[in-house]
Amino acid sequence: MRTTTTGYLIQLDGLRFVAVALVLVDHWLAEFNTIPFGPLGVTLFFVLSGFLITRILMVSREKTHGKEGGMGSYLKKFYIRRTLRIFPIYYLSIAVLYALNVPPVRDTLGWCLLYATNIYIAVNQHWMGVIDHFWSLAVEEQFYIFFPFVIFLIPRKRLVPFLIFMIILSIALRLYFHLADYEWMVNYVSMPMCLDSFGLGGLMAWMQLTRPQLFQKVFKNTIWIWVGLGGWILVVYWSKTFVEIHNLANEVFDRLVSSIFCFFLIGKAVLGFEGPMKKFLEHPVSNYMGKISYGMYVYHNFVYNHFHTQNDHPTLRVLRKVESWVPALDNSMAFQLAYFFLLTTCISALSWHFIEKPINSLKDKYAR
16 A cells, blocks of 8 residues: 555545546536536545545444443544534635625525535525535535444444445435436435445445455456446446436436446555556645645635626636736636636635644544
8 A cells, every 4th residue: 555654545635636626627617518527526535535434433443342432432533533624614614605795605504504505405406606516515524424323333244235235225316316307416416315435435445444455456457447437438428318418327327437436546546556647646736735625625616616606706807807918818718727726726725724734733632
């Protein structure tokens, strides 16, 4: 495995950068792009989260299970660490948007505070403007509510059947809601319909911790990554053959096939890519961008979103001013992308160094 001396999996930060970059491209180029890079990026985050969270919980369970107060200690450690990592800039964003009266935060404040924006979207079957993207953070939080109990309470020999059940249940629910003719977003944002991604990540963690030789055998050959990528491309192509934009292919099967692709991609990164991929994933820039990727995901929609950003938004006013100074840059897609990316990166870097990193460092003090 490619790890630091502390056991940190080096190449996974590079994959976080890849995941957030896919989302940014999808949201910023929505006017032209028809390839579902954003959903692929979110799926990569989900499978990665399933792997890391299952791994953390399984190791923690071994240290606490069967001891007096073991479950309380296990849950306390997990929830403190997750809270310190995720809550600060999420609630900071909600507070700023509320103060500036950015719709629909004031009208949906309860949903935002409870990490339930995905439920709001599914129930009302419409999006939420600049906080659309918070649906995936809500899915993660809802997964964190029940999954620690699964890992602690289910006997080790029954964990794999349960993870397989999660995968099958997720696919079955997406198929049911598609055939029942619900709006496509119900399938897309509901936590139970994302469980195949988390379940595959969980299987990977189980394999690494309990069957290391099998893990090595499954993930050492990069051919399965190419097979997974080819499968995803075929599903995307299949989805384009339907008259309807949202159809059986992209509502039911896209997340499963993209999760399988991400499963093999992450597994290989855990073992360690060689060659050009290693250089990219372990490059200091890729690693740094991976570390600030959570902030990039949270803030990018506030910098620019094709569907929701108004013409008088400060980002666009500055952009137009620069283009008036340098006419050659007018309507340059490359310049606009670079500009949005630079703004998002700067905001995220400041957030990381002055908010996230200092708060994150408290984990060792309060959740050892």
